[in-house]
Amino acid sequence: MEVIDRLLRYIVVRTPSNEDNDSACPSSPDEFKLANMLADELRDLGIEDVRVSDDCFVYAKVPATPGYEDKASLGLIAHMDTVSQFCDHDITPCLHENYDGCDLPLGESGRTLTVHDFPRLAQLKGRTLLTSDGTTILGVDDKAGIAEIMTCLERVLAQQIPHGTLCIAFTPDEEIGSGVDHFDVDGFGADVAYTMDGDAEGEIQYQNFNACEADFKITGVSVHPGSAKDIMVNASLVACEINNMLPGCEIPRCTEGWEGFYHLCSINGDETATESVYIVRDFDAASFEARKATLRHIAKTLNEKWGAGTVELTIKDEYQNMENVIEGVPHTIAYAKEACERAGLAWAVTPIRGGTDGCQLSFRGLPCPNLGTGGDGYHGPYEHATVEGMNAATDMLVELVKVYAEKN
Numbered sequence: 001m002e003v004i005d006r007l008l009r010y011i012v013v014r015t016p017s018n019e020d021n022d023s024a025c026p027s028s029p030d031e032f033k034l035a036n037m038l039a040d041e042l043r044d045l046g047i048e049d050v051r052v053s054d055d056c057f058v059y060a061k062v063p064a065t066p067g068y069e070d071k072a073s074l075g076l077i078a079h080m081d082t083v084s085q086f087c088d089h090d091i092t093p094c095l096h097e098n099y100d101g102c103d104l105p106l107g108e109s110g111r112t113l114t115v116h117d118f119p120r121l122a123q124l125k126g127r128t129l130l131t132s133d134g135t136t137i138l139g140v141d142d143k144a145g146i147a148e149i150m151t152c153l154e155r156v157l158a159q160q161i162p163h164g165t166l167c168i169a170f171t172p173d174e175e176i177g178s179g180v181d182h183f184d185v186d187g188f189g190a191d192v193a194y195t196m197d198g199d200a201e202g203e204i205q206y207q208n209f210n211a212c213e214a215d216f217k218i219t220g221v222s223v224h225p226g227s228a229k230d231i232m233v234n235a236s237l238v239a240c241e242i243n244n245m246l247p248g249c250e251i252p253r254c255t256e257g258w259e260g261f262y263h264l265c266s267i268n269g270d271e272t273a274t275e276s277v278y279i280v281r282d283f284d285a286a287s288f289e290a291r292k293a294t295l296r297h298i299a300k301t302l303n304e305k306w307g308a309g310t311v312e313l314t315i316k317d318e319y320q321n322m323e324n325v326i327e328g329v330p331h332t333i334a335y336a337k338e339a340c341e342r343a344g345l346a347w348a349v350t351p352i353r354g355g356t357d358g359c360q361l362s363f364r365g366l367p368c369p370n371l372g373t374g375g376d377g378y379h380g381p382y383e384h385a386t387v388e389g390m391n392a393a394t395d396m397l398v399e400l401v402k403v404y405a406e407k408n
């Protein structure tokens with residue numbers, strides 16, 4: 001079966017995860033519908049070791065080809081849930097054959113997919129473009145990844161391509177960040193894995209932000225404004241002062257690529273007490289520590305200026321750059337590049353400006369870079385993918401299986 005035929009079956013099964021129910025896994029019972037369907041499909045491919053766990057993970061294992069048992073076991077992972085925004089009614093996929101590379105009105109929705117917002121569209125001229133009707137997401141994030149893994153397995157098995165052990169997982173609740181907490185790393189049994197959850201085909205990602213949250217609690221000195229001369233310390237003004245001491249251009253709006261930032265998430269309070277909360281992001285570990293040192297220095301300086309105890313700073317680390325782990329297993333990236341080249345695909349290493357499931361898995365002992373699926377415009381009605389891009393990503397996956405079977 002072709003990738004597109006699989007994808008069209010998966011995306012009509014709506015699987016929005018529910019962030020209001022993130023203490024449960026899965027957060028939405030709908031995810032079981034897709035999980036059971038995928039488990040049946042894996043069994044139909046002739047794979048015997050398939051299970052759906054109570055928390056809605058689909059795990060499957062394909063034993064190594066005889067003689068290949070000592071090869072690294074390769075994991076392939078994709079997530080089953082979608083965002084819940086733009087996912088409240090049936091998804092109507094639209095195929096646009098021989099797409100002209102120009103702005104494309106999406107059905108009767110009044111929305112238009114524009115080259116201005118998605119410049120890569122111009123390069124997709126002549127391909128078969130898949131979109132929704134503009135009233136919902138499409139769901140290629142991440143059902144394209146599932147369809148590609150499934151099609152790769154079908155080809156590897158049908159063509160009897162020699163391989164080491166292959167470990168497959170389809171996971172719930174990636175979009176609300178809670179699913180991976182329940183991932184059974186030991187039961188999964190892979191030495192290394194890849195999430196198929198990126199954008200353009202050929203994309204390879206293994207660097208994400210180092211991340212922390214910084215919480216400033218500011219205590220003011222409050223007196224009647226009419227008699228406040230040299231007495232009042234206005235906590236809200238101190239919060240403004242903190243922000244003014246940070247570099248104004250190092251904010252999300254002004255940064256991209258491998259650039260880090262300070263992001264003011266909230267500022268609440270009055271002259272008596274104000275709290276401002278930032279998140280801090282940086283790819284480089286040393287520069288991340290320098291950002292934290294800057295925040296501590298600001299707190300120290302303002303306490304010297306306004307009195308001890310005025311500013312109380314709490315910094316909470318959130319996650320780390322998975323590059324720290326991947327550096328120890330550089331072949332994971334070299335093999336991915338080689339697989340792209342063998343599939344005739346230009347690879348591109350791009351940064352992940354956030355966290356990923358693969359990041360958490362990497363720090364739990366399963367190195368897990370992320371690969372592109374051929375989709376774009378995720379998390380909204382402009383989500384799209386091309387049939388050619390998804391086919392190329394599948395070719396790359398088959399080559400990846402071969403590369404792992406050849407090397408030690």
Ligand SMILES: [Zn+2]
Nearest residue numbers: 079141142197
């Ligand atoms: Zn995704």
